[in-house]
Amino acid sequence: MESVIIEQQSRTEAAAGITVVNGKGYMSDAKGSLVPVENVKPEHKLEDEVVRKIVAFAEELSAQIERFRGHTMTDLGDFDALLSQEYGSKIGGAKGNRTYQTFDGLMQVKVQISDFVDFGPQLQTAKKLLDECLMEWSADSRPEIRAVITKAFSTEKEGQVNRSEIFMLLRLDIPDERWQDAMRAIREAMRITGSKEYVRFYKRASIEEKFQNITIDLAKV
Numbered sequence: 001m002e003s004v005i006i007e008q009q010s011r012t013e014a015a016a017g018i019t020v021v022n023g024k025g026y027m028s029d030a031k032g033s034l035v036p037v038e039n040v041k042p043e044h045k046l047e048d049e050v051v052r053k054i055v056a057f058a059e060e061l062s063a064q065i066e067r068f069r070g071h072t073m074t075d076l077g078d079f080d081a082l083l084s085q086e087y088g089s090k091i092g093g094a095k096g097n098r099t100y101q102t103f104d105g106l107m108q109v110k111v112q113i114s115d116f117v118d119f120g121p122q123l124q125t126a127k128k129l130l131d132e133c134l135m136e137w138s139a140d141s142r143p144e145i146r147a148v149i150t151k152a153f154s155t156e157k158e159g160q161v162n163r164s165e166i167f168m169l170l171r172l173d174i175p176d177e178r179w180q181d182a183m184r185a186i187r188e189a190m191r192i193t194g195s196k197e198y199v200r201f202y203k204r205a206s207i208e209e210k211f212q213n214i215t216i217d218l219a220k221v
Contacts, residue, residue: 114195
């Protein structure tokens with residue numbers, strides 16, 4: 001019985017960030033040095049306790065969400081397999097996007113595939129062509145297009161262009177031959193480097209109302 005109590009006490013101390021050496025409690029600082037518990041300021045002890053408590057809940061919640069996602073994808077996969085077996089087809093759209101809905105039309109589960117896009121060397125050719133266009137256009141003409149081009153090729157991170165602005169360029173319809181060549185170069189530069197599957201949940205109170213996203217992302221709650 002005594003050994004069980006000692007073991008439980010050791011676990012409690014470890015969870016609290018306390019290391020016991022020769023019967024004396026220590027807390028490790030950011031440099032890895034062991035500091036006697038009595039030498040740690042009360043406010044630092046309290047902060048340590050609060051953060052450990054929150055992170056413990058966060059880890060538990062993260063594991064729960066991971067299990068939930070696994071169960072969700074398994075359930076949907078089993079349903080797809082059943083449809084395929086029964087009818088030789090499955091629910092799906094472009095890139096494997098799928099929408100599942102309750103019979104009353106009030107709940108939805110959507111699975112969406114998002115591609116990761118990178119750009120090859122053709123992008124530099126596109127930039128040169130667009131620079132030529134900018135040099136010929138007067139400073140007062142097409143200022144909004146000039147702004148989009150500038151944003152498109154300004155790097156968000158080292159070596160990475162602004163992808164959203166690049167895609168914005170592709171939506172513009174400009175008859176200039178060099179512009180068209182630049183857009184072709186951009187399209188040929190686009191490379192799919194990977195993809196990720198997202199699952200989202202929606203609900204509404206009645207058919208007349210819009211679907212509301214069931215938020216699981218902590219940053220959006």
